[in-house]
Amino acid sequence: MSKKRRNSITIFDIASEAGVSASTVSRVLNNSMPVDPAKRDAVMKAIQTLNYKPNLAAQELGRGRTMTIGILMPLSVSIFYNTIINGIEQRLEQTPYRSLVAASNFNPQEEHKLLDLLVARKVDGIISLWSQLDENYLLEIAKETPFISIGRVLPGIEKHSLVVSNMLGAYQATRYLIERGHTRIAHITGALSVPDGVQRLEGYKKALKEAGLEVDPQLIVEGDFDEQAGLFGVGVLFARGARFTALFAGNDMMAMGARLGFYRHGMRVPDDVSLVGFDDQPGAAYTIPPLTTVRQPLVEMGRMAGQAILDLIEDQEPDLPQFNTELLIRESVATVVRNDFNYKMYMPS
Amino acid sequence: MSKKRRNSITIFDIASEAGVSASTVSRVLNNSMPVDPAKRDAVMKAIQTLNYKPNLAAQELGRGRTMTIGILMPLSVSIFYNTIINGIEQRLEQTPYRSLVAASNFNPQEEHKLLDLLVARKVDGIISLWSQLDENYLLEIAKETPFISIGRVLPGIEKHSLVVSNMLGAYQATRYLIERGHTRIAHITGALSVPDGVQRLEGYKKALKEAGLEVDPQLIVEGDFDEQAGLFGVGVLFARGARFTALFAGNDMMAMGARLGFYRHGMRVPDDVSLVGFDDQPGAAYTIPPLTTVRQPLVEMGRMAGQAILDLIEDQEPDLPQFNTELLIRESVATVVRNDFNYKMYMPS
DNA sequence: AGAATTTGTGAAACCGCTTTCAAAGTCGTT
DNA sequence: AACGACTTTGAAAGCGGTTTCACAAATTCT
Numbered sequence: 131m132s133k134k135r136r137n138s139i140t141i142f143d144i145a146s147e148a149g150v151s152a153s154t155v156s157r158v159l160n161n162s163m164p165v166d167p168a169k170r171d172a173v174m175k176a177i178q179t180l181n182y183k184p185n186l187a188a189q190e191l192g193r194g195r196t197m198t199i200g201i202l203m204p205l206s207v208s209i210f211y212n213t214i215i216n217g218i219e220q221r222l223e224q225t226p227y228r229s230l231v232a233a234s235n236f237n238p239q240e241e242h243k244l245l246d247l248l249v250a251r252k253v254d255g256i257i258s259l260w261s262q263l264d265e266n267y268l269l270e271i272a273k274e275t276p277f278i279s280i281g282r283v284l285p286g287i288e289k290h291s292l293v294v295s296n297m298l299g300a301y302q303a304t305r306y307l308i309e310r311g312h313t314r315i316a317h318i319t320g321a322l323s324v325p326d327g328v329q330r331l332e333g334y335k336k337a338l339k340e341a342g343l344e345v346d347p348q349l350i351v352e353g354d355f356d357e358q359a360g361l362f363g364v365g366v367l368f369a370r371g372a373r374f375t376a377l378f379a380g381n382d383m384m385a386m387g388a389r390l391g392f393y394r395h396g397m398r399v400p401d402d403v404s405l406v407g408f409d410d411q412p413g414a415a416y417t418i419p420p421l422t423t424v425r426q427p428l429v430e431m432g433r434m435a436g437q438a439i440l441d442l443i444e445d446q447e448p449d450l451p452q453f454n455t456e457l458l459i460r461e462s463v464a465t466v467v468r469n470d471f472n473y474k475m476y477m478p479s
Numbered sequence: 480m481s482k483k484r485r486n487s488i489t490i491f492d493i494a495s496e497a498g499v500s501a502s503t504v505s506r507v508l509n510n511s512m513p514v515d516p517a518k519r520d521a522v523m524k525a526i527q528t529l530n531y532k533p534n535l536a537a538q539e540l541g542r543g544r545t546m547t548i549g550i551l552m553p554l555s556v557s558i559f560y561n562t563i564i565n566g567i568e569q570r571l572e573q574t575p576y577r578s579l580v581a582a583s584n585f586n587p588q589e590e591h592k593l594l595d596l597l598v599a600r601k602v603d604g605i606i607s608l609w610s611q612l613d614e615n616y617l618l619e620i621a622k623e624t625p626f627i628s629i630g631r632v633l634p635g636i637e638k639h640s641l642v643v644s645n646m647l648g649a650y651q652a653t654r655y656l657i658e659r660g661h662t663r664i665a666h667i668t669g670a671l672s673v674p675d676g677v678q679r680l681e682g683y684k685k686a687l688k689e690a691g692l693e694v695d696p697q698l699i700v701e702g703d704f705d706e707q708a709g710l711f712g713v714g715v716l717f718a719r720g721a722r723f724t725a726l727f728a729g730n731d732m733m734a735m736g737a738r739l740g741f742y743r744h745g746m747r748v749p750d751d752v753s754l755v756g757f758d759d760q761p762g763a764a765y766t767i768p769p770l771t772t773v774r775q776p777l778v779e780m781g782r783m784a785g786q787a788i789l790d791l792i793e794d795q796e797p798d799l800p801q802f803n804t805e806l807l808i809r810e811s812v813a814t815v816v817r818n819d820f821n822y823k824m825y826m827p828s
Numbered sequence: 829a830g831a832a833t834t835t836g837t838g839a840a841a842c843c844g845c846t847t848t849c850a851a852a853g854t855c856g857t858t
Numbered sequence: 859a860a861c862g863a864c865t866t867t868g869a870a871a872g873c874g875g876t877t878t879c880a881c882a883a884a885t886t887c888t
Contacts (some may be wrong), residue, residue: 134871138601138842138844140844141845141846142844142845142877150867151846152844152845152846152868152869153846153867153868153869153870154866154867154868155845156845156846156847157866157867159845161848162846163865163867164866165866166866166867166868169866169867171677174841183595183598184535184599184844184845185540185599185601185843185844185845186536186596186600186601187537187539187540187545187600187601187843187844187845188536188538188540188843188844188845189844189845189846190536190845190873190874191534191536191537191540191844191846191873191874191875192844192845192846192847192872193833193845193846193847193873193875194873196536206564206565206568207558207561207562207761208558208561208563208564209556209557209558211885212555212556212561213556215555216555216556216584217878226831227595230579231580235565246532247535247577249532250533250534250535251530252487252534252536268838288832324780330575357762357764357765359599361765380843380864383762384763386765389765389767390765390767390769393767393768402851403508406577411865412556413732413762415706416706416710416736416738416739416740417766417767418738418742418766418767419742420739424705425855433731436716452843476803487874489873489874489875490874490875490876491875492872499838499847500837500838501838501874501875502837502838502839502840502876502877502878503836503837503838505875505876505877506836507877508838508875508876508878511876511877512835512836512837512838513835513836514836515836515837518836518837531873533874534873534874534875535875536873536874536875537843537873537874537875537876538841538874538875538876539843539875540843540845540873540874540875540876541842541843541845541874541875541876541877542875542876543843543876545837570841581884795840795881
C-alpha cells in the first residue's frame with residue numbers, strides 16, 4: 131500500500147563519522163554520562179554536518195518513557211479550553227516534558243478513540259478537560275497512568291480533579307444583580323445535561339432565595355451555551371411575556387446572543403435591561419457595552435494542573451488548590467431605581 | 480532521575496495467550512495477511528482479556544511510517560486557525576492518518592523548535608499555517624517531507640502553498656462601502672509586518688483609486704490585528720480630526736475594538752458610521768449590530784490542504800484551487816445620503 | 829496421482845535509540 | 859612499582875512492534 135521512508139541517518143552514521151561508538155553518541159546526545167571533550171566535539175560536528183535529527187519514536191521506545199503528557203479536550207475551536215491548555219503548557223515549558231493535545235469535538239466516540247490513542251502512545255500523564263467518558267473507564271485509565279481531570283470530579287480521585295465553583299460564580303453574578311436593585315432576574319441556563327449548567331442554575335437560585343426573592347420558572351429558560359441559545363432564549367422570554375430587568379446568562383456566548391436579542395427588540399443594555407455573563411471569554415470586554423461577567427482563572431488552573439500531573443509522575447500527591455471565580459464588573463449592569471408604583475419593568479414594544 | 484515504566488503487555492504476551500506466534504498477532508492486528516479464522520479469534524480474545532494496546536512508538540519505528548501529519552500553527556488560542564485545522568482534520572478523518580498539532584504562539588524560536596520536533600517525530604507530512612520561519616529553512620524541510628504551506632507562498636513550491644486573496648477581500652469590502660455612497664472611508668490596517676496586513680491595505684487602496692477617490696493618509700492608521708488596536712485606532716482618527724463615514728478594519732477583532740471606540744464617542748453604528756471587518760470570526764454575527772465582514776472559506780481551505788498533503792504523500796502533485804473571499808453583508812453598513820452642504824448625514828437601511 | 833501453486837505460519841532480522849556490562853584507561857596512594 | 863578506585867568506552871542486549879524468508883500444509887491443475 132505504501133513505501134517506507136528509511137532514508138534517515140542514524141546514530142550509527144554519525145558514530146562512524148565521528149569515529150566513536152553509537153553508545154558514545156547517545157551519551158553526548160542526552161549528556162547522561164561524561165564524555166571526552168574531544169570526542170564530544172567530534173560528535174557535535176558530525177551531527178552538524180550530517181544534519182542529524184534523532185528519531186523520536188526510537189528514543190521513546192528505547193527509554194520506555196515518552197516525556198510527553200497528553201491533553202484531551204472537548205473542542206479545539208474554543209478559546210476557553212485553549213486558554214487552560216496554555217496554562218498547562220506554560221508549566222510544562224520549564225520541564226523536559228512536551229504536551230500532546232487531542233480534541234474530541236464533543237463526540238464521545240471520538241473522545242474514547244483519542245484517549246486510547248494517548249494511552250497507546252504511552253504518554254507519561256494525561257490531563258482531561260471536561261471529559262464525557264464513562265466514569266469507570268476513566269478510573270481504569272487513571273489506575274495505569276497519572277491522570278488529572280479538569281472540570282469534572284472523579285469519585286475516588288477527587289484529589290486529582292480540578293474544578294472551579296460554578297455555583298459560586300453564578301451566585302456572585304446573581305447576587306450582584308440583586309445588590310444593584312434588580313428583583314426580577316431572568317436566567318438562560320447552560321446545557322442542563324452537564325454539571326456546569328446545573329451548578330450555575332443552582333447558584334442563581336441560591337442567591338435569589340437568600341435574598342428572599344422567589345424563583346420564578348417563567349424567568350428561566352434552558353439553553354446550551356451557544357450564541358443561538360441566547361438569542362432564542364430572550365425570544366422565549368418575551369414570548370412568555372416575562373417581565374424582568376436583568377438577565378444572567380449561563381455563559382458569555384449566550385450573553386452575546388441575548389444581547390442581540392435585546393437589540394432586535396429595541397432594548398438598550400444596560401439602560402433597559404442589565405446583562406451578566408459567565409467565563410469572561412476574549413471579546414467580552416469589547417461587546418457593546420462591555421460585558422460584566424464571571425471570570426474563571428483559566429491560565430492559573432492550567433498551570434496548577436500541569437504542576438499536578440508532574441507531581442503525579444513523580445509519585446507525589448498533587449496539591450490542587452480550590453479555585454474561585456471572580457466577578458468582573460464592566461458596563462452591562464445598571465442600577466434600578468426603585469419606585470413604589472413601578473418596579474421599572476420592561477416589556478418589548 | 481526517573482523510573483521507566485516497562486510493565487505493559489506486549490504482542491508476545493498475547494501471542495502465547497492465544498497460542499500463536501507474535502508475527503501472527505501482528506498480522507491480525509493490521510490484517511495485512513490472511514490468518515486462520517480460528518487463530519484470529521483466539522488472538523482477538525486474548526487482546527480483549529489482556530486489554531492489550533499496541534505501543535505506538537514501536538509500531539512507528541517498526542514500519543518506518545508514523546501515519547501522522549503534523550500541523551504547525553501560530554496560535555493555539557485562536558478560532559481562526561483552529562477552524563482551518565478543523566477542516567484539515569475533517570479530511571484526515573476518512574484516512575488512516577492522524578494529525579498532530581503544535582502551536583508556536585507567534586514565537587519564531589518556539590516555532591523552529593516545534594517544526595524540528597515534527598521532523599524528529601518523522602511525521603509523514605507537514606502543514607504549516609502562516610509560518611514566520613526563514614524561507615530557506617522551510618524549503619529545506621519541504622525537500623525532505625511533504626509540505627503544505629497555508630497563508631504564505633513559498634517560492635519554488637507555490638503549488639504547495641495555499642493562500643486566499645486578501646487583496647480581493649479588502650477590495651470587496653471597500654468597494655461595497657463605496658457603492659453604498661461612502662467616499663471618506665477610513666482604514667485601520669492589520670500589522671504591516673505580515674503580508675496579510677499590507678495586502679488588505681492594497682485592496683483598500685485599489686478600490687478607492689478605481690472609484691476615483693483619493694487615498695487620504697489621514698484616514699489610515701496602522702493596527703496589529705488586536706481589539707486594542709481597533710479601539711486605539713478610532714481614538715487616533717478622532718484625535719486627527721479625520722472626517723469619515725465608514726471604517727474598514729483589517730480584521731474583525733479590530734472592528735470590534737473600533738466598535739467600542741465609536742460607542743465611547745457616542746457614535747452609533749451604522750447610523751453615524753459604517754463598519755466592516757475581515758474574517759467573519761465566530762461572534763461577528765452577534766456583535767451589535769451584526770458585523771458586515773469578509774469571509775474566508777477556512778474549513779474548505781483546511782480540507783483542501785488535507786487533500787493536498789495526502790496527494791503529496793502519494794507522490795502526486797496536489798491541485799490546490801484558488802480560494803476567494805466573500806463579502807458577508809450584515810447590518811453594520813448604512814447607505815449615505817449625499818448632501819451638498821454636509822456629507823455627514825446618514826440613513827440606516 | 830503427482831506436480832505446481834497458493835496459502836498460512838513461525839523464526840529471525842530489523843527499526844533507531846538507550847542502557848547495562850565488562851573491559852580498558854587514568855590517577856592517586858602507599 | 860604495584861594496587862585499588864574511578865572514569866571512559868564499545869559491544870551487545872533490550873524496547874515492542876513489523877516484515878522478510880523459508881517451510882509446511884492445503885489447493886489447484888494436468
